[in-house]
Amino acid sequence: MNINKYMFREYDIRGVWDKDITPEISYLIGRAFGTKLKRMGKNTTLVGHDNRYSSPVIEENLVKGIIECGVNVVRLGLVTTPMYYYGWDLLDIHCGMMVTASHNPKDDNGFKFSYNGIHNAYGDSSIELYNMIIENDFEDAEVEGTIKNVDIKKEYVDMITSGIDLTDRKLKVIYDCGNGTTSVVADEIFNRFSEKLDLVPLFNTSDSDFPNHHPDPAVEENLTVLKEKIKEHVADIGVAFDGDGDRIGVIDNNGKFIDADKLMILVWRYLVNKGVDKRTFYDVKCSLALKEEMDKLGIESEFYRTGNSYTKAKSYEGDYPFSGELSGHVYFRDKFNGYDDGIYAGLRLIEILSQTGKSVSELLEGISHYESTPEIKVPTPDEIKFQVVDGVKKYCEGKKYQVILVDGVKIFFEDGSALVRASNTGPNLTLRFEAKTRDRLEEIQAEFMDLIDKLKSDLNS
16 A cells, blocks of 8 residues: 555644545554554553544544454543543543644644543654554554543533633623634633623634635634724724644734744743743744743743643743743643643633733834745755755855754854745745844845755756
């Protein structure tokens, strides 16, 4: 069987439905995952799926493969990824697979998986499953595992709403589900606060065609309607969630898109005097403005590699009160168990507005200004993208630029920064540039875009 090796990535498995991922391949992934669990001495696992049209078929065949290894499956059905994470603790089952492609296009799908029920597997874990499939290295059980269907929605809603403390300040909140999986639970959660919040739901009907906008709230153009609704309703805040619900996007009271690194500044300005441990980290895509603000607040901070599996593991292992990524994955551990949940992050922002009596724009005043690009994706074949990054590294060494290499190449200048890294979720390079002035930004960007074009051309010739 022809299986696309490149869909087995550093922290998940992701590909195109009915091309890379078929019912048969889903079954084989289940066989490999079940075999791995069996050899680890684990006899029960969780399985959930998002609202993509291909997810039920993939999940059905995945489960078939797992139980043939003699592993029992507790089936959560249609859930957000954060609901699936909550299931680890609620049901005391510390391993599982979530069928989802997060914010990818509607025809994509994939698998996030865990062996410890703390964070998703990463590194060589995906390629290990690929090798097991290729080598037909599976456990065959004399007795198949069992299947049990469990609905955790009520417990999840109770949990996520229980720790939110709102004052009597009446806030107008718009929440945008983007027709993703949060549509199946967001109304019930936000309506728990209907006496204290004036709520305007947006695209809160589950629809796997994502007819209104692409379900990635980290991309500003996807939130155009949310911006318009903020102004139309004179709302205090707009929050948006990605396809499987583990990331957040924010629009402020003026209809302005707020990058997640600015969101982290807002949260830390609130938390810093709340008696929490003053340590944090953030991924390499974040702005120098975030580091500068952490320094001002006396918070020990560091740039870390991008990738939900990596950052979630670091959050847990270091027990950081709050940390996150530019993509909108944020981890609250001050009074929450630390997994990335877009709806919970939205509720915490609303809580901060309620407690402070200030607007989002007021809470973000005085931040160092950098002109910056959005995250730029440069299509680059999987076969050469890491070689291009190596070429950028050598170029910077020759120029004696100050760099960190925790994830790709992050280059620091006195008046800005540049980032070049290989995406682990697609055949792309991921770039971001910033500088104190627009002219300098364009200069930095041109230098590295030209360099990448040359490196790609050389590698393809």
